[in-house]
Amino acid sequence: xxxxxxxxxxxxxxxxxxxxxxxxxxxxxxxxxxxxxxxxxxxxxxxxxxxxxxxxxxxxxxxxxxxxxxxxxxxxxxxxxxxxxxxxxxxxxxxxxxxxxxxxxxxxxxxxxxxxxxxxxxxxxxxxxxxxxxxxxxxxxxxxxxxxxxxxxxxxxxxxxxxxxxxxxxxxxxxxxxxxxxxxxxxxxxxxxxxxxxxxxxxxxxxxxxxxxxxxxxxxxxxxxxxxxxxxxxxxxxxxxxxxxxxxxxxxxxxxxxxxxxxxxxxxxxxxxxxxxxxxxxxxxxxxxxxxxxxxxxxxxxxxxxxxxxxxxxxxxxxxxxxxxxxxxxxxxxxxxxxxxxxxxxxxxxxxxxxx
Amino acid sequence: xxxxxxxxxxxxxxxxxxxxxxxxxxxxxxxxxxxxxxxxxxxxxxxxxxxxxxxxxxxxxxxxxxxxxxxxxxxxxxxxxxxxxxxxxxxxxxxxxxxxxxxxxxxxxxxxxxxxxxxxxxxxxxxxxxxxxxxxxxxxxxxxxxxxxxxxxxxxxxxxxxxxxxxxxxxxxxxxxxxxxxxxxxxxxxxxxxxxxxxxxxxxxxxxxxxxxxxxxxxxxxxxxxxxxxxxxxxxxxxxxxxxxxxxxxxxxxxxxxxxxxxxxxxxxxxxxxxxxxxxxxxxxxxxxxxxxxxxxxxxxxxxx
Ligand SMILES: Nc1ncnc2c1ncn2[C@@H]1O[C@H](COP(=O)(O)OP(=O)(O)O)[C@@H](O)[C@H]1O
Ligand SMILES: [Mg+2]
Numbered sequence: 072x073x074x075x076x077x078x079x080x081x082x083x084x085x086x087x088x089x090x091x092x093x094x095x096x097x098x099x100x101x102x103x104x105x106x107x108x109x110x111x112x113x114x115x116x117x118x119x120x121x122x123x124x125x126x127x128x129x130x131x132x133x134x135x136x137x138x139x140x141x142x143x144x145x146x147x148x149x150x151x152x153x154x155x156x157x158x159x160x161x162x163x164x165x166x167x168x169x170x171x172x173x174x175x176x177x178x179x180x181x182x183x184x185x186x187x188x189x190x191x192x193x194x195x196x197x198x199x200x201x202x203x204x205x206x207x208x209x210x211x212x213x214x215x216x217x218x219x220x221x222x223x224x225x226x227x228x229x230x231x232x233x234x235x236x237x238x239x240x241x242x243x244x245x246x247x248x249x250x251x252x253x254x255x256x257x258x259x260x261x262x263x264x265x266x267x268x269x270x271x272x273x274x275x276x277x278x279x280x281x282x283x284x285x286x287x288x289x290x291x292x293x294x295x296x297x298x299x300x301x302x303x304x305x306x307x308x309x310x311x312x313x314x315x316x317x318x319x320x321x322x323x324x325x326x327x328x329x330x331x332x333x334x335x336x337x338x339x340x341x342x343x344x345x346x347x348x349x350x351x352x353x354x355x356x357x358x359x360x361x362x363x364x365x366x367x368x369x370x371x372x373x374x375x376x377x378x379x380x381x382x383x384x385x386x387x388x389x390x391x392x393x394x395x396x397x398x399x400x401x402x403x404x405x406x407x408x409x410x411x412x413x414x415x416x417x418x419x420x421x422x423x424x425x426x427x
Numbered sequence: 428x429x430x431x432x433x434x435x436x437x438x439x440x441x442x443x444x445x446x447x448x449x450x451x452x453x454x455x456x457x458x459x460x461x462x463x464x465x466x467x468x469x470x471x472x473x474x475x476x477x478x479x480x481x482x483x484x485x486x487x488x489x490x491x492x493x494x495x496x497x498x499x500x501x502x503x504x505x506x507x508x509x510x511x512x513x514x515x516x517x518x519x520x521x522x523x524x525x526x527x528x529x530x531x532x533x534x535x536x537x538x539x540x541x542x543x544x545x546x547x548x549x550x551x552x553x554x555x556x557x558x559x560x561x562x563x564x565x566x567x568x569x570x571x572x573x574x575x576x577x578x579x580x581x582x583x584x585x586x587x588x589x590x591x592x593x594x595x596x597x598x599x600x601x602x603x604x605x606x607x608x609x610x611x612x613x614x615x616x617x618x619x620x621x622x623x624x625x626x627x628x629x630x631x632x633x634x635x636x637x638x639x640x641x642x643x644x645x646x647x648x649x650x651x652x653x654x655x656x657x658x659x660x661x662x663x664x665x666x667x668x669x670x671x672x673x674x675x676x677x678x679x680x681x682x683x684x685x686x687x688x689x690x691x692x693x694x695x696x697x698x699x700x701x702x703x704x705x706x707x708x709x710x711x712x713x714x715x716x717x718x719x720x721x722x723x724x725x726x727x728x729x730x731x732x
Pocket of ligand 2 (some may be wrong): 113114229
């Protein structure tokens with residue numbers, strides 16, 4: 072169990088600055104997911120925590136101990152690599168045992184630990200096989216077992232599921248969540264897949280271009296994004312974004328200039344009655360995608376293409392539709408993409424009537 | 428798709444259906460015959476190749492068991508009427524063959540051990556560490572690869588003579604204590620191994636030497652075995668260096684002893700000469716059969732990667 076703190080971390084590869092002044096606290100016992108587009112510095116951050124990469128500046132603390140100069144083996148951190156990185160010439164047993172041997176753990180105890188772990192991950196019948204003779208899922212389990220057997224303070228997992236097929240991935244996702252519950256150890260998990268992040272993490276750190284955009288619980292990220300990037304990154308389909316100047320028939324009272332206004336596809340209503348007060352858009356349905364319980368429409372409006380998602384509603388057949396977004400479901404963003412709060416909106420006609 | 432096809436066929440006339448299946452089986456038959464023919468051609472070609480490479484060897488074995496007049500008769504006979512095992516004893520007794528044999532083992536083996544001790548750390552360092560002048564040093568190693576032995580034997584001779592190492596085992600071993608080719612080959616193999624493996628080992632708290640010996644070296648074992656075999660064969664069979672670097676029998680090796688058979692026995696005692704050659708190659712054949720699996724693996728590995 073451990074808390075991890077990154078203080079003013081920066082990282083340069085030669086002249087290229089990958090991470091600048093990153094501050095993050097990973098809570099003890101949390102399942103923290105770093106998520107962001109490819110190349111945004113997630114792996115680099117993780118590797119600095121593990122000690123495989125040396126930060127250019129800043130401090131890393133694990134459990135109130137600065138580990139800046141601690142070599143990877145002594146940080147009490149175990150890592151699961153994307154390509155598993157199993158030792159090809161060793162058997163499954165050898166792979167799991169290697170770290171224990173290096174720590175000088177006695178043979179009797181090693182055997183007990185290996186037996187326990189292989190029982191948990193279901194590798195007992197395969198202990199004497201070489202990694203090349205295992206399936207992808209089994210290799211994944213060996214990698215997990217190898218990490219778990221050391222009983223580390225921190226587990227680090229870098230896109231561990233991306234090499235598995237969809238079905239196995241879902242299964243392993245559930246198993247990892249259960250494993251975390253069972254061990255209670257701090258998990259730091261990296262993925263570029265926001266669905267994976269949302270379904271697994273209890274803390275999610277959204278990163279872009281080496282900068283943390285928002286670190287929060289999944290629900291907060293979804294309902295209360297801090298900026299445009301997070302708003303558009305979380306959710307499928309992504310949040311629809313309209314240019315502030317393109318809006319018509321709406322009166323926005325805001326302290327700061329509004330750059331963009333967004334709404335989630337699942338908050339928009341198709342053909343809503345007049346009793347619902349909201350921003351109205353008319354448009355032409357371009358495509359209809361029916362997934363059974365939910366339908367996704369791609370709609371061409373005056374200002375651009377946007378998505379609407381409905382649940383348990385009959386498929387909309389009309390070519391042109393009116394879409395209403397309740398005022399409370401609109402998200403406002405400033406000119407630099409920051410979220411604007413306390414913005415109020417009403418329809419122009421009403422405001423005008425009230426004004427007179 | 429096929430079932431739909433068949434149904435349509437059945438709806439049409441039965442005759443049409445049967446005709447089509449007839450065409451289909453004929454096509455299949457032609458294809459089968461073609462593959463069979465190709466397989467035969469393939470086997471014949473391979474056999475021919477084997478013969479080309481094996482015939483001289485078989486001829487050598489055959490000659491080594493003949494009497495001297497029998498080696499001369501025409502047309503030649505492949506199987507000697509009465510095998511003369513005495514030829515081997517004669518060959519062995521033309522000189523101090525026990526000494527030649529032990530010299531060969533000490534020298535080829537000593538070179539092999541020294542090379543392993545030098546090329547593994549050198550190639551690992553060139554493959555995995557960036558240090559001041561590493562590419563320059565590697566360049567020098569590569570240049571030595573291009574210098575033929577005939578060019579440097581004189582300076583080496585003078586050097587060995589100055590150190591009083593002529594006619595000693597050490598004098599024949601030291602010039603080959605390392606191998607540029609071995610360093611090059613092994614460096615390539617080390618470079619192909621993914622960094623993640625080393626990082627995983629670091630997280631497993633493995634010391635550097637342990638990473639090298641327990642993880643890296645086992646991974647390049649097929650390449651290492653292949654190189655070791657080539658090196659052993661080359662120095663076991665080497666005639667030039669021992670000839671130049673020795674002036675008496677103390678450190679002379681088997682190839683020199685075999686060359687001497689001709690001097691001792693006169694001009695054309697082919698049977699004894701061939702017996703001597705067989706004494707020379709038998710240890711190599713044994714080593715080869717022992718390491719065959721590793722060598723094949725080395726080439727298969729490179730193919731897959
Ligand atoms: N060893 C390295 N040398 C140079 N650049 C690197 C190295 N490792 C990563 N980078 C760069 O750092 C950036 C972030 O990489 P990474 O942390 O792997 O991203 P992510 O894991 O989020 O996809 C990328 O632009 C990548 O090119
Ligand atoms: Mg990555």
